[in-house]
Amino acid sequence: MVSALESYWRRWRGSTAVDSRIRKTLVDTLYARPSSLIIGACNGVATSSVGAYVTQDRTLTLLTAVLLLVAVFRIALGLALPKMKFVAPRRMEVVYEIGAFAFSGLTGIIAAYAILMDFGTAIQLMLLANAAVYGVGIAARNAGRPVIAIGQLCLSLLPVVAACVYVGSLPLLMTALGLLLCIPAMVSIIKDVFDVLKRSITAAETSRRLADKMEKLARTDIVTGLLNRAGLNHHLTAALMDIANDRKLALVWVDLDRFKFVNDTLGHQVGDKVLANVARRLREEAPGTATIARFGGDEFIVAFEADRRDEVEKMAVKLLDALTRPYRFRGERIEIGASMGIAMLPDDASDLEPLLQAADLALYHAKVNGRNQMSFYHPSMNRDLVRRREIEAELRQAVQRDELSIFFQPIVDLETGRIRCFEALVRWFHPEKGEMRPDEFIPVAEETGAIVTLGNWILAQAAQIAAHWPEHVTLAVNLSPLQIRTPGAALGILAALKEAGLDPHRLELEITESVLVDHDQTTEAFIAELSQAGVRFALDDFGTGYSSLAYLHKYPFGKIKVDRSFVSGSHVGKKSEAIIRAVSEMGSTLEMEIVAEGIETIEQVRTVREAGCTLGQGYYFSRAVPDYLATMLLAREQQTTDQDQRVAS
Incomplete structure (x- = not known):
């Protein structure tokens, strides 16, 4: 039996060290329900006090006084320690263990002393019963910590067993035998209670860990390991x-x-x-x-x-x-x-x-x-956002309300001065706010996706107007990246040209470098399909973005538009002229036309022409004008040409 107890002792000691959280839960069971601890302590002290009072024995009185001190110590610590969160579970267990072993040992010694001193059957029975009941009861209560439970059981009963055997009367020997047999029986019960308790706590801990893991997974991004x-x-x-x-x-x-x-x-x-x-x-x-x-x-x-x-x-x-x-x-x-x-x-x-x-x-x-x-x-960003939302809402209704108009800015041959192309530009005349600047509503249209509807409308309207121009005058229309990526965009453009009666060769689609930077198979297919139908492409705002010669090699551009920042403005100088010259030479080699944007003075005309640009666009030639004025410009140009021919003849 002793070897079995030692085996249990070692196993329980080892098992409680496996998981500190489980150990803490088991230690907490010692301090749970302090009322039972107080009742047991009070009953033990009261029983011993009655024995000391009846017998008037000094030794018993002294033992009772020590028992009282231990009881007060245990009750005080039992109420205070659970509130001290900084105290480690192992320390709480040791403190409880010392008090428990001292109280149980004193209880057993007092009962044994009464038997040895033969104080009388009533006193002996009272103190023996107190020791036996306390030992059995506390063993069940503290089964969560088997070492303490078995230790208290043995300290309460073994001194009584020893005293009974020492006196040697047959009734006391039978009492000793019964108490001895009680120990392994209670050890078995303690083991069973502990196993059930530990399994329950382990299952609960496993469930908690699983819940914590699931909660962590639910709050973690799988790809990066960061929080989601x-x-x-x-x-x-x-x-x-x-x-x-x-x-x-x-x-x-x-x-x-x-x-x-x-x-x-x-x-x-x-x-x-x-x-x-x-x-x-x-x-x-x-x-x-x-x-x-x-x-x-x-x-x-x-x-x-x-x-x-x-x-x-x-x-x-x-x-x-x-x-x-x-x-x-x-x-x-x-x-x-x-x-x-x-x-x-x-x-x-x-x-x-x-x-x-x-x-x-x-x-x-x-x-x-x-x-x-x-x-x-x-805070001003809130006002800007409100303004943009207003523009977004009103822009979607502007087409239906006929508030939008197409204006045309000529692109002129720098050698002959004749109009070679008109670029279609949208203008918005709000009935209450007046003319809305393109740089105010175009970005909003881009961000909200309204540019697709707006861009399709511009192309369709401009194509119908351009169909009435002379054959040698082409139409240039800017395309948004969103328009290009829209399913069926190429077919939609060809359908608009067919409906307007405009030859695809007379349409030039201007796209910026940003479209090519973010290009995909949709962009390539779009350009290939329209190029095959005869539509021309121009690279707009060249030099302001991720300029790459690979774009010019890969895509069928027939025209490069040099951004106005190289032509006019405070930063224009020898460097910008050198850049224009280099781009023009490259364009000449690749058989591309070079358009200089933003021309405002005759000096700038001479500069870009000498640098090799073939076409020019800007306020020097004309601002963007309504369709009827564009027609008048073409008519006046034709009259001038006719007069020159008559003079020459």
Whole structure:
């Protein structure tokens, strides 16, 4: 039996060390229900006090006094320790163990002393019964910690067993035998109770861990390992509660530039690796206590505490520099930028939701102003947003209300001075607000998708007007990237030309370099289909974007339009003239026509003509005019030509 107890002892000691959380739960069972501890202590002290009072024995009185001190000590610690969260479970167990063993040992010794001193049957029975009942009862109560339960059982009963055997009377020997047999029986019960209790706690702990794991997974982005949107809300809510009154919470909303192009051209696996590397760089550069999350798609959020705005700006610049460094995968050099919107609490908002809205609005302005920029929130952004929403709503109705008109600006042959082409430009005359500037409503149309409907309408209207011009005059129309990517866009353009009766060879579609930077198979198919039908293409605003000779080699451009910034303005000089000359020489070699935009003076006409440009466009020749004035310009030009021919003849 002793070896079995030692085996149980070692196993229980070892098993409780397996998991500290399970151990803490089991230790907590010792301090649970302090009322039972108080009742047991009071009953033991009262029973011993009655024995001491009846017998008037000094030794018994002294033992009772010590028992009282131990009981007070146990009750005080039993009520105080559970409230002390900083006390380790192991220390709480040791303290309980000392008090429990002392009280149980004293209870057994007092009962044994009564038997040895032969105080009388009543006193002996009372004290023996107290020791036996306490030992059995406390064993069941403390089964969560078997070492303590078995120790208390033995300390309560074994002194009584020893005293009974020492006296040696047959009744006491039978009592000793019964108490001895009680010990293994109670050990078996303790074991069973402990096993059931531990299995229940282990199952509950496993369920809790699984729930924690599921909760963590639910708050974690699989691709990057960062927090997802749910995790971000949880962490930011906690951060708002913990932030000091004199500190600020900065929220940086990051949107990757050109990530869709990477995903479409190199595949989603490479796209996921780019996102994972973006997450790694954000972790490396952001403050150690920052909350970093993938908000969705190619958007990330970095939130951190700061004292001043300039600290936030320095950190944002650091993050922006890190994200714009090239990435390399499978030998591919990938370059993406990032736009950032920044808002701060309490400067820009008083709570989480308005703070997110402010950062989102700042991000919107950063993207509108161009790529690879950051923007701090400002209250005026709200007014701009309201203004844009008004324009968006009114623009959708402008076509039906006949508020839009097509104006035409001539493109002139620099050698002959004759009109070779008209560029179609939209004008919006609002009945209440007057003329709306194109740079005010075109970006809104681009952002909202209304540019598709607007662009199709412009092309259809302009084609019907151009069909009445002389055959040698072509029509130039700007195309938005959204129009090109719209399913069936090429067929729609050809249908509009057919309906207007305009030969496809007389249509020039102007596209910017940004379309080609973000190109995909849809763009290539669009250009190929229209080129095959005879439609011409011009590269617009050349020199302002990601200018690449590869575009000129790959796509069937017949015309290059040099941006007005190289022709007119404060920065025009020898360098800009050299650039125009180089582009013109290249165009001549490739058999392309070069259009100089923004010509305002006769000096600029001479400069661009000497540099090799073949065509010119700008206020020097004419502003954009209504269709009837465009017809008058052509008619006047024809009259001049006819007069020159008559004079020559």
